Amino acid sequence: MTNTLDFFVLFLKSAVVAGTPLLFAIIGAIYNEKAGNLNLGIEGMMLLGAVAGFQAALSTQNPLASLLSACVFGALGALIYAFLTVTLRTNQVVTGLALTIFGSGMARFWGQNVMGQVLSESFSRYFRPLSFPFLAKIPILGPILSVFLEQDLFVYFGYAIAILSGIYLYNTRWGLNLRAVGGNTAAADASGINITLYKYVHILMGGALCGLGGAYLSVVFVPSWQENITAGRGWIAVALVIFTSWNPYKALWGALLFGGLDIVGFRIQSLNIPVNQYFLRMLPYLATLMVIIIGSIRKSSKHNPPKDLGNAYFREER
C-alpha cells in the first residue's frame, strides 16, 4: 500500500517539475493574449531563454546570472515580435511563426558548441529540491504537501509568478487596464490607456517568462544542452492558455496535468509495464489536440478569448 502511495507522490512530484516550464510559458502567453496579441512565438522565446540561460550558467556558474540572461533573451525575442506586430502592425500569426523559426535557429546556432555538456554539480546544487522531513510524519496531508513543497527554488518561483500574475490581473489597476486592452482595444484607447505601452510591456514580460520556462528545461530539468530542447512545449502552452481560460491560477493545474502527461511514459516504463514508448511520447501532443478540440466544442460565454485577440490596432484608421 505504502509502495503505491510512494509511487504516486514521486510521480506527482516529478509532474510538478515537468510542468514548471509549461507554467512559465502559459503565463507568458496569457500576458501576450490579454494584451490582444496572439503570440505563436512562445516556442521560439522559450528556446532563446533556454540557450541563453544555459550558456550563462556554464560561463558564470551563477544561477541568478543564468535566470537573468534567460529573461533578457526571452524578452529580446518578444521585442522583435512587439516591434513588428504593434509598431509595424504585421500579421500576428505569421510574425509569431517567424519568431519561432528565428528562435529555434538561434538556439541551434548558439548551443552548437555546448551540445551535450552537463552543468557542474556546484551549479546544480542551487536547484536541488528542498526537503522537509517532518512532512513525512503527518498522515495524508504530509505526502500531498510534500508534492508541492519538496521542490527546488525555481518551482517556488513559478508558484509565486502564477499567484502574483493572478493578483496583478484581477486586483490591480494595471491588470484591469490590461484586460481592457485585449478586451476592446478601441475602448481602452478612448479611456486614455496607452495602448502601445501596455502592449510592449506585457509582450516583453511574457517573453521574459517564456525565457524562464525555457531556462528551467535546460538548467534544471534536463540539465544539459540538447537540440530542440523544448520539443513543442511552447506550442502546448499556447493551447493550454485556452484550456486554462486565460487565468493564471488555473494555469497551475494545467501545467501540473500536462507535466504529468509528459513524464507518464517514463514512469510507466520504469514499472516494466509493456506500453509502446512511441505512443507514450505522443501523449502530450495527443492530449493537447484533444484539449483544443474539446475546448472548441463546449464554447461558453465565460471562457471566450479576449475579444480583440489577434487584431492589429490603428487609431487613425478611417
Add this chain to the structure above:
Amino acid sequence: MNRPVYVEMKNICKTFGVIRANRNINLSVTEGEIHALLGENGAGKSTLVNMISGIYTPDSGSIAIHGKPVRIHSPRHAIELGIGMIHQHFKLVDVLSAAENILLAEEGPPLLFRKKATEKIRKVMEKYEMEMDLSKKIEEMAVSEKQNVEILKVLYRGAKILILDEPTAVLTPQETDKLFGILRNLVKKGCAVIIITHKLNEVMAISDRVTVLRQGESVCTLETKNTNIRQLTELMVGKPVDLSIVRCPAEKGKLLLSVHHLSALGEHGVRVLDDISFDLYEGEILGVAGVAGSGQKEICETISGLYPVEKGEILFQGENIVGLTPREIIKRGISMSFIPEDRLGMGLVASMDMIDNMLLKEYVNQPGVSVDRRFAREKAVRVRDRLDIQTPGIGTPIRKLSGGNIQKVLLGREIDAKPSLLITAYPVRGLDIGASYNIYDLLQEQKQKGVGVLYIGEDLDVLLELCDRIMVLCNGKVTGITDSRCITKEGLGLLMAGESITALTEEVTPCKL
C-alpha cells in the same frame, strides 16, 4: 452670453490623404450650453470632435479649453482637460462590469479596492442624479444602459465638457427623452454639452445653439430659438431641399411572403425570434422598426436561409422554404435579394474588385468548373453606369470606395438580379442625405415594379414616410403591425419599448381600427 467659454476652436483644418475632412472650422461652446453640431454624413462632424477628444490632431488651427490654448495629443490628455467623449459606437469593454469600465485608466494606488472605488462612483451618481447597477456586465446591458455608463464614466473622471456623437441613433423616442433629461440636468450643474446629430427635430428640441457644418466647413452658428427646420436643412445641404419622401401609391399585389409563428434561438439559447408572423405583398414596402438587436437581423437571415429556424414556417408564394440553404433557395427559382447590414463583412468582399463582387452571386450558375468573368464584367459596367458609382475603375478593390458607393455596388448587384423579394437592412446607414434619398428612390422604383420590399430601418421619420406598413419588434416579438398612416412616431416608440398595439391610445394611433 457672458458665461465662460469652455471650448474655442479656430480655423481648424484636417486632411486624410486627399480628403479634406475639416477646413477652417470655428466653434465656440460656453458653460451651461447644449450645443448641437449639425451636418450630413461626411460633413466633418466626427473628425472635428475627435480632435477635441484627442483621437486626431489637427493639421492647423488652434484649440482653447477653458480659455487656455492647448494641443490635445491623446485621449488621456483630453480627459485630463475635462473633456469626455461619448462615442456613437460605445467604447466599453463587454466582459467587464460597469464599475470596472468606469475605473479604466484611472490614476491611483496600484491595488484596486473595489468597494472603495464603487463608493466613489456612487457619489458622482448622486451628484448628477443618475441610477445604474454598477456590478452588471456591459454585455448584459441594454443600449440605453450602456450609454448611461459612458456618460457616468466621463463624469466620474471630472469631465465638464461632454461630447455625444449621434447619441439618439439607437434609442427609442422615450429613451431619447430620458437622455435629454439627463443632459439638461448636466448643463444645470455647470457642464457644457456638444451633441452631434443629423436629426433636425432633435436639434430644435434640445440645443441652445447650433453650428452647421457642410463639406468640412462651418457654415454658421445660430441661436436655436431663432431658427427653424427649413432654414437648418438649407444650411446643411447647401440648397433648398424638400426633405419629405413622396410615397408612391401602393398597388398591393398578390401575397408574396408569409411568415407563420417563426421562432429562432440565439447564441446562449435565448429566443431571438419569438413567434413572429407577418405577410408581405407584391408592390409594397413593409418597414421593420425596433431598438437595435430586437431580432431584425435574424428575420432577414432566417428568410434568406442563413440562420437556423427553431420552429415556424416561411412561405414564399405558398412554398415553405424553412430549412433550405441559400443555394437551395436559388435553385428552386425563388428570386430573393438580401442587402445585409454588414456590407463589407457579409454582402461584399472588401479586397476584391467590382467584377469579382458581381461574380459572387453569379459564378455558381455558370457551367463547368471554371469561372467566366466576362458576364460579371458587363454587369459591373452596367451597375456602375446605372447607379452612377464613383470608382477609379471596376478593377479597383471596393474597400477603397466611399461608403455610399459601396452600398450602391451592393444594391446595384442585387437589383440587377431582378428579385421579386428585396430584403434591406439599414440600407442608408452611414450615407449622406443625397445618397440616402437616392436609395429611397431606388426602393420605391422597385416597389412600383411589383417587388415586395422588407425595409429594416432605424430613422422612424423615414420609416413613416417611406413604408406602406410598419411592423415593430421588441425582444424578438412582434408588438404591432400597422398601416404607416395610422400611427405616430410616439406610437412606434411605445411599441418598440414593448407596449402592445391594442393598449395604445388614440392619440398615437389616429386611425386605429
Add this chain to the structure above:
Amino acid sequence: MQIVNRSGTSTKQIILIRFIAILAAIVVSSIFIGFLGYNPFTVYQNMLKGSLGSTIRFRATLLEMIPLVVTSLGILIAFKMKFWNIGGEGQILMGAFAASFVALRIDGIPDFLMLPLIFLAGFLMGGLWALIPAYFKARFGANETIMTLMLNYIALQFITYLQFGPWRDPKAMGFPKIANFPDSALLPKLFGIHIGLIISILLVVVVTWFMRNTKKGFEIAVVGESFATARYAGMNVSQVILFAMLLSGGLCGITGVIQTSGVNKTLTMNISSGYGFSAIITTWLSGLKAPMVLLVSFLFAILLQGGSYIQSALQIPQSAADVLQGMILFCILGSEFFVRYKIRFRKKEHPNNGGVSP
C-alpha cells in the same frame, strides 16, 4: 510624426519597398555575420559559389527548391483561406508514409502503375492528415494552428516508431532504417535531376490556374475573406474548408512522395527536414501568388544550399543560415507596413501656436 493609410500604392512603389526590405535583410545579416567574425562579402560569395558555382551544386540547389515549391503551393491554398496550416511537416511525413506503404508493403503492383499509385497514396494520405484539423475547424471553429502543429509531432512519433519498430529493415545489420524502395518506385531522372522538378513546375501552373479561374479557387478566396460573405453567397463554408485542406495537405503529401521516391529512396523520420516550416516563409514572401512561389523558393534554396556549403568551406555552422532565414523574414514582414501606410513627418510647431506641455 504621423502614420497615415496609403490611399493607393503603385506597383512601382511596392517593388521599391520590397527591394529596400531585401537590402535591409542583407544589411542585418551582414552585421550578424560580421559579429561572428567573418567577412560578410566572403560569406555571400561562398554561398553563391556553393549554390550556383557548378552544375552539381546548381542541381543540388534545384533539389532543395523542389520540395519548397510543392509544399509552398500547399501552404498557399490554406493561407489564401486564412487557414494557418503549419502542419506541413506532418503532412509531408504522412504522404511519405503512404508512398512507402505502397512501395514496400503491397506486393504485385505492376511497374508502370507503381509511380502513379504512390503519388495518389501520398496525396490522399497528406490530405487526410490535413482533414483532421480542417474538420474540427469547420465544425467547431477549433484553432487550426495548434492542431496542425500537434499533428506534426504525432506524425513524427509514428514514423519514428515504424523506423525503429515494425518496418525496420532486418538486412540493415542492426542499423535502424527502413528498406529501400524498389526501382519501379523511384522517380526517373532527366538531365541528372529527378522529374520532381517538372512536376513542381507543372503544379505551379495548375495551382495558378486553379486559384484564378476555378469556382473552387474563387470560393477559397471568398471564405478566406469572410465566412459570413461566403455563406451569404450560398457557399458551403465547411465543404470549402475541407476541400481546400485536402488539396493543401495533399500537395504537402506529394512533397513527401517526391522526397522519398526521388531523393532518399526510402522513408526516414527526417524526410520532411523542415520544409513544412520553410514553406511558410516562402509562401508569405511570395505574397500568396503561385508564380512567385517558384522564384522565392529558388532564392530560398540558394540560401539553404549556400548555408550548407559555407559550413564546409568556412566552418560556419549551418544553423547560422537558420538564423538568417528568421532575420530575412522579419525584414520582409516589417516592410509590409510601408506598403500599407506612409509616415509623415510633421514640422515642429511654432511655440505661439498653442504649445502646452503634455
